[in-house]
Amino acid sequence: MKQDMGSSQLSFFLFIFFCYNVTITTANQICPISACNATEPAIWFPFRIKDLQPETCGYPGFDLTCNNMNLTVLNITSSGGFRLQRINYFSQELYITDPDGCLPKRLLSFNLTGSPFRSESSQTFTFMGCLNQQVLSHPSYKPIGCMSNSTYDVLATPSARTVKTMSSIGCHVIGTVDVPTPSQGYYSQFSFSELNVDLKLTWDVPQCGNCEHNGGSCGFKNNSNLEVQCVDVPRQGLSKGKNYAVSIGVGVPAFLCGIGIAWFLCRRVKRTRNHNSRALHASTINPQPTVVVVGLDGPTIESYPKTVLGESRRLPQPNDNTCTICLSEYQPKETLRTIPECQHSFHVDCIDEWLRINATCPLCRTSPTGAHSP
Incomplete structure (x- = not known):
């Protein structure tokens, strides 16, 4: 006993x-999990924070730093430092923005060459510079605040028609860039905004998503090469x-x-x-971002009346001689669509795209019949 x-x-x-x-x-x-502060993203392999985590805890090109505001900063080789907003280790995605709050300006020189990151999709935007008086004549267009001043405005648009119209009144093209987007067409609802949204990037190497999904720890297999392995998977x-x-x-x-x-x-x-x-x-x-798109369905939009302009370009409302979406004057033989509730008319292709993502009239904000909420 x-x-x-x-x-x-x-x-x-x-x-x-x-x-x-x-x-x-x-x-x-x-390697320990770390963060620049309690509200910043949690960081582990393949990322590492310099001075907080050992060099062997991060894959080349995934080094992060904490700035003087204790914000997490990712340095992209050809484009400089960006604030890291969040990371999804399972799907291998991250979201970045400009730490100084002027992302559109950074987009003019944005380049992923030499970095391990890529963009799944992108949309082409043209940046234009205009005198204030030129923009005031088109109040539906919103200048980029952080790039404009008291006499000069900077605009960005994905529309070739708008570029042509703005050029005709004296604006000049500053540059054309491909902006990373979460999915094709994401920025269509931001056509007249300041482009101050997070950029989504992904990476393919190292491949640790499955390991993370199964609850394991991804890391280097040895110190002689960049081969990674998954360990400590619960069984x-x-x-x-x-x-x-x-x-x-x-x-x-x-x-x-x-x-x-x-x-x-x-x-x-x-x-x-x-x-x-x-x-x-x-x-x-690091929750997944949610993009909510609210608009009208195809049959509802198609039910709105269409008009083919004659040589007189006469409309139900005689003062409507310009499409307020693309800012172009109506021309003979163009097809327009009218919103029945307010009788405002627009180019068919312009208003159809608008109503698919915005269930209001772009001119008076009236909610057309068939509008629905999320």
């Missing part, structure tokens, strides 16, 4: 000792090897069995804690 009690006490002591050593060893071997029950070890252990003194059980339990606790920690950061700190 005393011998059994002694074995149990020894097993308990070894359990506590073993767990303590596993915790210390694990802390030294696995249900004992493996075949562990079952075999338990079978062989029958008849071995009780304290040795206690060591085996202690090792197994500690590994399970560590894996569960690691999985829960990463899942919590991915689901609560």
